[in-house]
Amino acid sequence: MKRNQIVVLVVLAVLASSFSIKTLSGQSAKDIMKKVQKVAKGSFTSSIQKIKLSTCKYTISDNRIVCTEEPRNKVLESIAKNYGDDHEDSRSVSIIIEPKKEQGVGMLTYEYGEPGKDNDSWIYLPALSKVKRLASSSDSNDDSGSFFGSEFSLEDMEDLKINEYNFEILGEENYKGRDVWVIEYTPTAERAKKSKYSKTTSWIDKDRFISLKKNLYVRGELYKQLTVSDVEKVDDVWVARKLTMNNVATRRISMMNMVSVAFDQEVADEFLTTRTLEDFAFREQNLTKYRSNLK
Amino acid sequence: MKSRLNTVNTLLVIMISMITFTTVCSQTPVESDTTEWEDFDTPELDFSESEAPVFSSSPDELVVEEKESFLNSYILDPMRIGLKYELAYKVTKPDRVMNNRLSYRLEYSRSFFDHFSLQVDTKIFTFLKNDHRARQISYWFNDNTEETEFSFGGRTREAFLQASFGKTSIRAGIQTLVWGESDFAIVTNEVSRLDYREPLSLSIDELRIGQPIITVDHYSESGDWSAFFTPDPKFNEHPKEGTGYYYEPFNGTVKYQQESDDDNHFEFGLRWKKTFGKSDISIMAASLINNEFALRMVNPELITRGKHRFHMAGFTFNRAISNFLIKGETAIKSKKAYNDASFQIVEKNALDASLGVDYYMKNSVTLSLEAVNYHIMDWNESIQGQPRNNYMLLAALGKELMKGNLSINLVSMYNGPYTNFFNILSTSYNWNDRTTLYFDMLMPFTDDPNSGLYIYRNQKQAVLKIQYQF
Numbered sequence: 001m002k003r004n005q006i007v008v009l010v011v012l013a014v015l016a017s018s019f020s021i022k023t024l025s026g027q028s029a030k031d032i033m034k035k036v037q038k039v040a041k042g043s044f045t046s047s048i049q050k051i052k053l054s055t056c057k058y059t060i061s062d063n064r065i066v067c068t069e070e071p072r073n074k075v076l077e078s079i080a081k082n083y084g085d086d087h088e089d090s091r092s093v094s095i096i097i098e099p100k101k102e103q104g105v106g107m108l109t110y111e112y113g114e115p116g117k118d119n120d121s122w123i124y125l126p127a128l129s130k131v132k133r134l135a136s137s138s139d140s141n142d143d144s145g146s147f148f149g150s151e152f153s154l155e156d157m158e159d160l161k162i163n164e165y166n167f168e169i170l171g172e173e174n175y176k177g178r179d180v181w182v183i184e185y186t187p188t189a190e191r192a193k194k195s196k197y198s199k200t201t202s203w204i205d206k207d208r209f210i211s212l213k214k215n216l217y218v219r220g221e222l223y224k225q226l227t228v229s230d231v232e233k234v235d236d237v238w239v240a241r242k243l244t245m246n247n248v249a250t251r252r253i254s255m256m257n258m259v260s261v262a263f264d265q266e267v268a269d270e271f272l273t274t275r276t277l278e279d280f281a282f283r284e285q286n287l288t289k290y291r292s293n294l295k
Numbered sequence: 296m297k298s299r300l301n302t303v304n305t306l307l308v309i310m311i312s313m314i315t316f317t318t319v320c321s322q323t324p325v326e327s328d329t330t331e332w333e334d335f336d337t338p339e340l341d342f343s344e345s346e347a348p349v350f351s352s353s354p355d356e357l358v359v360e361e362k363e364s365f366l367n368s369y370i371l372d373p374m375r376i377g378l379k380y381e382l383a384y385k386v387t388k389p390d391r392v393m394n395n396r397l398s399y400r401l402e403y404s405r406s407f408f409d410h411f412s413l414q415v416d417t418k419i420f421t422f423l424k425n426d427h428r429a430r431q432i433s434y435w436f437n438d439n440t441e442e443t444e445f446s447f448g449g450r451t452r453e454a455f456l457q458a459s460f461g462k463t464s465i466r467a468g469i470q471t472l473v474w475g476e477s478d479f480a481i482v483t484n485e486v487s488r489l490d491y492r493e494p495l496s497l498s499i500d501e502l503r504i505g506q507p508i509i510t511v512d513h514y515s516e517s518g519d520w521s522a523f524f525t526p527d528p529k530f531n532e533h534p535k536e537g538t539g540y541y542y543e544p545f546n547g548t549v550k551y552q553q554e555s556d557d558d559n560h561f562e563f564g565l566r567w568k569k570t571f572g573k574s575d576i577s578i579m580a581a582s583l584i585n586n587e588f589a590l591r592m593v594n595p596e597l598i599t600r601g602k603h604r605f606h607m608a609g610f611t612f613n614r615a616i617s618n619f620l621i622k623g624e625t626a627i628k629s630k631k632a633y634n635d636a637s638f639q640i641v642e643k644n645a646l647d648a649s650l651g652v653d654y655y656m657k658n659s660v661t662l663s664l665e666a667v668n669y670h671i672m673d674w675n676e677s678i679q680g681q682p683r684n685n686y687m688l689l690a691a692l693g694k695e696l697m698k699g700n701l702s703i704n705l706v707s708m709y710n711g712p713y714t715n716f717f718n719i720l721s722t723s724y725n726w727n728d729r730t731t732l733y734f735d736m737l738m739p740f741t742d743d744p745n746s747g748l749y750i751y752r753n754q755k756q757a758v759l760k761i762q763y764q765f
Contacts, residue, residue, distance in 0.1 A: 055698075070727055070728075072700075072725075072727070072728055073728055098728070099728035099729065099764075100375045100728075100729070100764050100765055101375075101377075101728070101729065101731065101762075101764040103375055104404070118573070118615065118617060120570075120572075120573065120615065127499045127500055128473065128499070129471055129473045130473045133575055133613050133615060133620060133622075134615070134620065134655075135615050135616075135617070135618050135619055135620035135653055135654070135655045136615055136617060136618065146698050146699065149698040149699045149700065150698070270462075270514070273514070274519075274570070275464075275512075275514045275519070279457075279459060279464050279512065279514075280404055280406070280412050280414060280457060281406055281410065281411060281412035281457040281458065281459035281464060282459040282464060284406035284412060285406065285409055285410060285459060288406070288409070
């Protein structure tokens with residue numbers, strides 16, 4: 001597990017979140033992506049999630065993608081809260097529920113929107129009965145930053161930093177019954193040093209400002225493909241209940257299911273501290289309350 | 296003998312690092328399989344919901360919440376069972392099986408009545424044929440007597456009740472208390488006792504033995520305050536006579552006798568901890584009974600073992616700077632017990648310190664370096680078996696592969712001034728979500744008879760373990 005992994009659950013939750021706004025003509029690709037980011041980041045203050053991640057190696061049979069091995073499953077509970085006028089900062093706690101052999105491992109992360117400011121992360125390992133601070137990660141250009149061992153990398157889960165990319169509208173089309181912009185973005189020279197991907201193509205829902213699909217390229221070749229489905233509104237926030245990341249290079253696939261979720265619930269700042277990692281009674285006392293609101 | 300204990304102490308704590316490494320190390324890069332991906336037609340992979348990947352358990356099942364039942368809520372969900380088989384083989388002559396055992400671990404964590412919780416972590420061993428601890432049973436946890444083909448042992452690491460109200464939490468029962476930043480050294484981490492019965496064991500959950508403690512934690516704006524009280528502190532466990540690691544420095548010519556006294560020997564202490572931006576700082580003070588008995592020779596055939604109190608004041612810190620984590624701790628310990636040439640107790644103050652750095656590199660590699668020094672103040676040559684400065688340098692390299700399913704760790708320790716090296720190769724592989732395979736190599740090296748590791752210099756071992764948890 002890596003230090004930044006948990007940070008991004010909140011970002012994940014709203015990867016496809018948006019609100020319905022009238023499509024404006026003549027928008028630049030950058031304007032569109034700014035809007036995607038703005039609604040994703042600013043549409044809620046806190047989130048409570050139970051997530052299941054399933055990963056397996058696959059083959060294609062009868063035009064279907066079929067696992068060739070028993071999937072690895074992880075179930076997490078994550079509580080996150082945004083801070084700042086533009087929700088630029090966030091704090092999150094995530095606890096592993098399954099598999100049993102990792103049960104109780106917890107991670108606390110403070111993420112900062114300020115450019116150049118590293119995250120703060122702590123991990124609790126039940127085997128050590130100890131909370132440990134972790135060093136920050138400055139590079140995402142590394143598959144080592146796998147999100148809990150899945151095909152989602154940390155970079156996939158990070159908030160897109162608009163100023164670190166160049167955007168271009170490739171066209172407009174209908175994707176699975178929805179009008180979309182097809183936008184390609186490439187990292188700036190500075191960002192390219194940290195990014196795994198040489199370019200990304202994203203299918204943006206014109207009404208909801210959601211990315212419905214992404215093709216991620218490495219050295220110009222398709223490397224991974226992200227698709228979202230089961231988009232629904234929960235607590236007035238658009239959520240993609242199911243995200244699938246297909247690594248076409250390794251023929252491994254990960255499915256992320258939002259088992260249950262709630263937004264804008266009251267989360268005490270005290271809960272987003274190292275106490276939650278090490279104080280089981282305190283944690284359960286609060287989680288019980290938060291779980292009752294999950295949908 | 297003291298020197299030996301110090302070294303063994305260090306060896307044990309090294310093992311902790313293996314576990315820490317495995318868990319916090321970065322994940323593995325995916326090996327790009329470019330030759331195969333070109334075989335795919337990209338649109339074919341643009342699967343719709345009707346073409347969703349077929350997991351062995353239907354994805355639809357994944358979103359179904361389990362129904363709350365008494366069995367799930369009170370028994371199954373809060374419980375974890377671990378079954379483990381371990382085979383350790385000493386590869387140097389005379390070669391032999393050291394460990395051949397099964398263990399059954401029960402962990403249970405459940406909250407109730409909103410503010411309370413019960414936590415248990417206990418383990419039972421079955422020592423099979425040729426295991427060095429397979430001894431005749433005269434009572435349940437005995438491994439003192441004759442060799443046999445089958446016996447039992449056990450340990451309880453935790454069994455406590457916790458109450459949490461507002462900003463305060465209280466725990467009472469069998470527990471371990473862990474202080475300090477170091478993953479390797481015992482500088483401020485002096486409270487809980489250790490299990491030295493198998494000084495080369497890599498099983499993290501078997502390193503520390505629980506004892507009855509009451510702890511009170513208070514979380515406030517001024518920092519986190521943690522107080523503890525141990526009414527009847529226990530002592531480190533050592534290899535029993537007849538077992539594979541047993542060592543008797545007097546060749547069996549002396550008898551040991553417990554000193555009788557009626558004094559109170561409780562322990563107590565207080566720690567304050569606070570986060571300042573990229574740093575965590577803690578300050579602690581404690582009045583402790585040494586986890587080792589203080590030994591005193593009454594006559595050439597009799598040594599008494601007594602409880603010895605010392606006081607400790609310590610400071611720990613860490614600082615995250617980009618991919619580096621710098622960490623350190625220091626503690627001054629007053630009136631620690633040592634032995635002079637006539638094996639009488641000499642009290643000296645000690646100043647222990649460690650300074651280390653963790654570096655998280657790319658490609659799932661983590662490197663840790665740490666320097667540790669145990670210093671005896673006002674040391675003189677009459678002190679036996681302990682140098683003025685007992686120092687260690689440690690290097691640990693961790694690498695994860697296959698999305699974290701395969702973990703490879705190397706730890707190397709140099710200890711002076713009585714030179715020895717101790718090297719560990721530790722690997723683990725997550726076969727599936729329940730089963731983990733382990734393979735370890737333990738390689739101690741020393742030619743210095745003064746070294747505490749000298750008695751284990753031939754204990755080069757290969758260890759195979761398989762663990763199933765559900």
